[in-house]
Amino acid sequence: MAKINIKIEGIPYEVEEGLTILEAAKKCGYEIPSLCTFNHGECNLGSCRVCLVEATGARGLVASCVYPVSEGMEVRISSPAAVEARRESVELLLSNHNKNCQQCEKNEYCELLHAAKLTGARDDAFAGTHSKTYVDRLAPGLVRDTSKCILCGRCVARCQNAHGMGILGFENRGFNTIVAPAENRSFADSPCIQCGQCVNVCPTGALMEHSEIQLVDDAMKSGKVMVVQAAPAVRAALGEEFGYPVGTPVTGKMIAALRRLGFNKVYDVNFGADLTIMEEGTELLGRIKNGGTLPMITSCSPGWVNYAEYNYGDLLPHLSTCKSPHEMQGAIIKSWWAKQKNLDPKDIFVVSVMPCVAKKFEKQREQLLFNGVPDVDAVITTRELARMIKRSGIIFNRLPDEEWDQDIMGDYSGAGVIFGVTGGVMEAALRTVYFKMTGREKDEIIFSEVRGHDAGIREASIDIDGTVVNVAIASGMKSAKVLLDEIRAGKSKYHFIEIMGCPGGCINGGGQPYVRSCFLPDEDDDIIDTYKEKRAQALYSEDERQTIRQSHNNPQIIELYEKYLTEPNSHKAHKLLHTSYAAREGFN
Amino acid sequence: MGKLTAAATAQITAICNRYKDEETPLMMILSDIQNEYGYIPLEVQELVSAKTGISVAEIYGVVTFYSFFSLTPKGKYVIGCCLGTACYVKGAQQVIDKFSELLGIGPGQTTEDGLFTIDALRCIGACGIAPAVSINGKVYPKVTVSQVHDIVASYQDAEHSGEVI
Amino acid sequence: MISTREELTQSIESCTKALDAKFSGNDGKRHVVLCGGTGCLSNNSMEIKERFEEKLAELGLSNEVTVNIVGCFGFCSQGPFVKIYPEDTLYRLVKIEDVEEIIETDIVNHTVVYRLLYKDTATGQRVTKQEDINFYKKQRRVALHGCGEINPEDINEALGAGAFQGLSRALSMSRQEVIDEVLKSGIRGRGGAGFPSGRKWQFAYNVESDEKYVVCNGDEGDPGAFMDRSILEGNPLAVIEGMVIAGYAIGAKNGYFYVRAEYPIAVQRLRLAIRQARAEGLLGENILGTDFSFNCHLRLGAGAFVCGEETALLNSIEGKRGMPRPRPPFPAVKGLWGKPTIINNVETLACIPYILREGADKFAQVGTENSKGTKVFALGGKVNNVGLVEVPMGTTLRELIYDIGGGIPGGKKFKAIQTGGPSGGCLTEEFLDEPIDFDNLVAKGSMMGSGGAIVMDEDNCMVDVAKFYMEFICDESCGKCSPCRIGTKRMLEILTRITEGRGTMKDLDQLEELAKTVKTNSLCALGQTAANPVTSTLKHFRDEYIAHIRDKKCPAHVCKNLMEYVINKEKCVGCGLCAKGCPVNAIHKTDYVPEGHKLPSYTIDTSKCIKCGACISTCRMRAISKQ
């Protein structure tokens, strides 16, 4: 990119051509408040008008988020007219906003509140009536509250970009405009897959995960045996909530915190992941051997499963019948584990800490109830866990590093850890499939062809002693759709496909900490480009630190099969660890 | 989608096919549906979505943006009262109020018998003969409050005698 | 099929002859011409035409007398018009029942029907010919060329009036020469902002692209303005020709008309004109034997004022919500489907054939220093002669309102004229001698806009007018950007408060602050100009605002909450008519019998009165007034 010369506040700078004023200013060390723009123009409506600055060559003030820099341009951020204009844009937004920041769960990460502070917005400068409020709490995964929406359009763009679906859109016009699923329906009554990607980008409290902290509190109060299990992606991101650099694994402190929150048992979902690999690998081999439905597609991402049920009812037989890891583990806790501990499953309360909001939907699926009892009782996100830690007075940084509970489900392999990043399930499965097919371990256990942290499609052909296994990986439904349409058209060459709901996989799940450079002063400006890679790296390095790196070598897994399940895909395993799917109408 | 009759499905499909060579046909499809089917409910939007690949939310957003598109059926006679400046300064507000009073419905509403809808319009370019009222395309010039009753009655009478206006 | 420039010349020659023969009677016939514009059609001009045809047939005159439809005469409030050639007699306010008399008296007996002639408002004199009517005297027709003269559904009449001569000349020039000619004419866009059209074309010309587009903006949203409608109804081929010339100049192959769906007749005539032009080879491949090919397409609006804004319009054509896009990139660089695009207003494009046909110099002869040519205004409101007028730029407001418009009806006092519609402002008495042009109107706190000109008299409340426009803007704001979406709502709330007597002096400061914020912060020109009506009324009529706030009075007696209907008990003769007509039975008999009267007078129970105004018009004694 060519460089050009500009001035900001009279000081000369050299910046890249093609940047917006906002981006260029950031690189030169200025923060211009902004609300509607996001992620290098992923959303660039230029609609909030809080980023106005003066720039030579333009009439009046310009929206710095969409206005490109040009040679010789002189920018003034601090001119009185610009300062006042930015403040008044924020004040107007606030005048139609349900300002209850103290109670608002977004409070700490609210960009509107941040902009209000930055611009010095006055109290009730333009008081008046509010637009009609709609609150949707029907969906288990997420909550929408229009009284907090500033119509920035980020969520609309994210849903479209990640999934090509466009569940959300602008409706009505003028003061009555809202952002909602078609017909202002609930997420629950529309083909939303409840992945929560839109929640991740919302600058305000208008879109939030459907919190289950209260459920957990109530269970604690009622004296149930509290078992908590945390997914791998959580440890790779939780630290961000406590000031650690992005990509710092905080496994030990997280375990310590969970104990201090009152959980009786603290397990890693990786045990469940290993179990999933055993079942799924065996299922795949079975399908290949017996001419079953191929390609087989992973089923551990409930966001993806929702998508399949809404849009590809005809392809459901391609989905692996395996439950997702935390559901498998929940099922084991409420059966084998309960028996070992002499507990009635009804007295056990299983909490999953997840990077995911779709799991909140998943846990209440009809198909996942066992005699009316769910495998998992509550799902809280990484963000909710951080909130619970903070409210309990725990100073996270001073916690000691502790270990998972080791009994019955304490061991786990490196294969389980990498489930949290796109391609991870595939890699974990391949390690085991290779062993099952050849009877020996692969020397180089890293399948780098399938590694990556981004959306899009990756594919590989793995030669296992002469048998070629074709695999493909997609994350985000936009990419997945390409593979699915191939299958539908009868043109798919793959045996095994991994699909993840969120672009990049669970490290970028809808329940993960918000990544906003304005709240991460110690990160570099490009954090929005690098956080996925950094979080993924945290998981890959944990895999490398493990001595056992294949699921089938996890001794407690071996013991579980020996003592309880007999073998993968056994009758008992099917009853506990497998499930079924059903096509659904998007708008019912 | 299952809620649409076979005839309706065929009609909407035919409309979509009319524009299949157009680059961005949505507005044209919706205009034709509004004109021919009379309104654009969600089921119809789902079908259009399936035919065009445009998401239902986006279609819904377009339908609710433009005042010509309607989510519910309009009356057989749509009384469009101009409330543009030229008409307003010549008493158009009183005229629309009179229609409302006589029919017992407000602007944007439809009578229970499905006969009349009152719409408040913004200038129909007939300002020279303000205030103007347009009923199913027929423009009434210089409408006074006292004429409103007769205008409504002419449609009601025609309706009873089975005549076509 | 006209396939070369020579063939076009021949075609035009023969069509011109035919048309002249009609106007001059050289063909030995008489010609009845009726206005077929929207206004007159709604006053039964089609039925009148049919009656003419029937009666003439009955009398065996069908061969000697023809009956024709033409476009709008402009003076719609006096329609329907019937004109008889070659005498050029103009009848107005014609009814179906008048047909027989016109035929008998005029066609058969060659005597004018005196009572159907236009009567001058000032002198009371009857006027026979159109050109002698004051309304038309100061007009000059460039954009309205052919409107009210030719049959808009017959391409031969358009050719007779010179259509496609401009295109023919353009095609003999290089693209850059065409742009230079347009630059030289000095024409500025008639759609609102007044941007020099030549410069706009030059931008698009300069951008390299495999595909470019011309878009004609026929959305005409400004309430009260209807010039684009009349042009499209009266001479659609002129606009098509203008578009083709623009297409040639910038290097486009396709053009899109975006016309409001509220204009069915305009749409139908435009569609027909496109079809006829295509059949004649004036649209399509290798126009007039050159290697230039161009096609026109039609798109309809669906009821959103903001779609007149050019980027919103592009989004609408692209099948999206009509929400404006931030600029840059400008449409000339990245417009329709991402390709370089120019957007021109209907009236602008209608002037282009004239510029190419008659030459830029001739166009630039009229007008002011920086605003060349003529402009069409839609004169409306409290003025005697309501209609469309095309006058040279630089005409004064006084000429417009008094000479052409015939002054204020009922001897009322002029208060203000609102130009530029909801984006404009009002101008008061002191500005009456200001020449009208783009820059001068802006300098005086209003703007040209599309040419709506609404006259207000002493009975108009300026706070109510400001509120009316703000209500319009609030309804039509696309809702995309926060200053406009929320700011205009706040202003409307304040204005409503004031008109209801709940305003405070602090509200005025807040209005001013909001006006400034919405103007500087909004994304598109809708928001950027939305506060103009408020700002200008606040400036010129602050006392009216203060009267509403401090005295709780509406000086013009418009704001319902601030007035009462009162019966003057001395004037009331006790007839009881008002009481009968009151919808809420608010009027009662008293026991007071005024001196010299037989019956007791009536009184209004103000607590019951809903201020519908019915009683005031029923009282023949003028005993009821608003206070």
Ligand SMILES: Cc1cc2nc3c(=O)[nH]c(=O)nc-3n(C[C@H](O)[C@H](O)[C@H](O)COP(=O)(O)O)c2cc1C
């Ligand atoms: C809110 C808004 C409404 C507008 N409406 C119209 C319109 O109805 N017709 C029109 O020609 N231009 C309208 N304009 C101006 C157009 O954006 C554009 O400037 C114009 O069509 C350019 O053509 P011109 O250069 O020939 O005037 C509108 C602008 C705004 C901001």
Ligand code: SF4
């Ligand atoms: S969204 Fe932000 S500004 Fe709004 S209430 Fe929540 S914290 Fe406060």
Ligand code: SF4
């Ligand atoms: S910041 Fe102010 S308003 Fe908010 S809690 Fe503290 S004192 Fe109260």
Ligand code: SF4
């Ligand atoms: S949860 Fe996912 S699918 Fe649903 S609206 Fe948000 S981004 Fe779209």
Ligand code: SF4
């Ligand atoms: S819900 Fe959130 S992301 Fe979506 S438009 Fe509203 S404020 Fe923006």
Ligand code: SF4
């Ligand atoms: S990718 Fe992970 S976070 Fe996203 S929906 Fe699937 S399981 Fe949930």
Ligand code: SF4
């Ligand atoms: S100024 Fe108004 S009309 Fe223009 S983009 Fe903003 S909200 Fe929409």
Ligand code: SF4
């Ligand atoms: S204004 Fe209307 S309601 Fe009031 S007294 Fe007169 S007729 Fe009755």
Ligand code: SF4
């Ligand atoms: S109509 Fe006039 S004169 Fe008759 S009762 Fe009413 S106020 Fe008196």
Ligand code: FES
């Ligand atoms: S951030 Fe620039 S307009 Fe919203």
Ligand code: FES
């Ligand atoms: S304002 Fe009513 S027709 Fe123009």
Ligand code: FES
């Ligand atoms: S419509 Fe007949 S004069 Fe305008």
